[in-house]
Amino acid sequence: MASLPVLKYPHQILRTMSESVLKVDDGIRRIVNDMIETMYASPSCVGVAAPQVGYPLRIFVIDVSRKIGPKKNHGLLAMINPVLIYAEGEKITKEGCLSIPDFLGNVKRARNVIVRGLNPEGNEVEVLSQGLEAIAIQHEVDHLNGVLFIHRVSSLSSDLVRRKITYKDIKT
Amino acid sequence: MRRFFVITAIGKDRPGIVAGVSKALYDLGANIEDSSMTILSGEFAMILIVSTKEEVVASDFESHFKEVTNKLGLFISIKELNENEIQSKKLYSGIPYIISVIGTDKPGIVYKVSELLASKGINITDLNTKVIPGESAPVYTMILEVDIPEYVDVTLLEKEFSIIEKEMSIDISIKELDVLEL
Numbered sequence: 001m002a003s004l005p006v007l008k009y010p011h012q013i014l015r016t017m018s019e020s021v022l023k024v025d026d027g028i029r030r031i032v033n034d035m036i037e038t039m040y041a042s043p044s045c046v047g048v049a050a051p052q053v054g055y056p057l058r059i060f061v062i063d064v065s066r067k068i069g070p071k072k073n074h075g076l077l078a079m080i081n082p083v084l085i086y087a088e089g090e091k092i093t094k095e096g097c098l099s100i101p102d103f104l105g106n107v108k109r110a111r112n113v114i115v116r117g118l119n120p121e122g123n124e125v126e127v128l129s130q131g132l133e134a135i136a137i138q139h140e141v142d143h144l145n146g147v148l149f150i151h152r153v154s155s156l157s158s159d160l161v162r163r164k165i166t167y168k169d170i171k172t
Numbered sequence: 173m174r175r176f177f178v179i180t181a182i183g184k185d186r187p188g189i190v191a192g193v194s195k196a197l198y199d200l201g202a203n204i205e206d207s208s209m210t211i212l213s214g215e216f217a218m219i220l221i222v223s224t225k226e227e228v229v230a231s232d233f234e235s236h237f238k239e240v241t242n243k244l245g246l247f248i249s250i251k252e253l254n255e256n257e258i259q260s261k262k263l264y265s266g267i268p269y270i271i272s273v274i275g276t277d278k279p280g281i282v283y284k285v286s287e288l289l290a291s292k293g294i295n296i297t298d299l300n301t302k303v304i305p306g307e308s309a310p311v312y313t314m315i316l317e318v319d320i321p322e323y324v325d326v327t328l329l330e331k332e333f334s335i336i337e338k339e340m341s342i343d344i345s346i347k348e349l350d351v352l353e354l
Contacts, residue, residue, distance in 0.1 A: 098354070
């Protein structure tokens, strides 16, 4: 396993539609494992989509238990060819993205979702998810469609919060 | 080497202020590094951090801004940031929290809340206030984003807030800011 560098905007892969995985094999499982390691390598990261680490494939890994503990989520969730088959409710969450560092924005998404896809063993699974995990799933599925959260920020007034940046960062 | 300046501009709100100010900066070859703008009671205010080539000095801005200040009636201030200010690392840190305050409008709400925060070394990173109509009297609302340092006991802070709540007849709630990093 290896932690991979995270691509940053304006890398082209981040704005393209990722391809479905045709066969879940050891090569795909290696990518999944590298994505998991990449997620865990970043202290506050709770999800990574394959295009963020350079693979334009429909895969995401999520683990919101890192942030909210074991309740109301499935812990580590790796999914291949995910499809949102149901969405309901509304929830506004302040989101950030490793591919657009230094920006946070309030995004309105569905509160509950059902996502269907393949697990790393290649078996079809269906997951009912709520709250922050459901938000994370929608953020990652957006990545697979080349959509970035900055385009989903719902209202401007103090929504886009600057993270603390240093002028040193600007200078370099 | 680039120079950095902080610029503020205030004036009656109208279309064309951003375009006018940014055109002057563009003509000067200045790059806008960061900006924030707001409108209060019809007064438009903007603060900008810009960087320029080394040979640009503060007085160069004045001549470039002449047209917009005359045409749009803007008050503009320009201050150069020295090397130390530019290089400085973030001075305050902590866990982001959101504090909501609501109560019948009266003087002292902002002061009492911010004084307590300051006494604990809690830095306010964003603050928004609004007076809204109430049943009998106007109601004051205030939303703050703060960074609470690790050493601050949040339970104790809540207790101290409850003293202010009683004293000022206001409601204060505090919760950790949900930020999802993906």
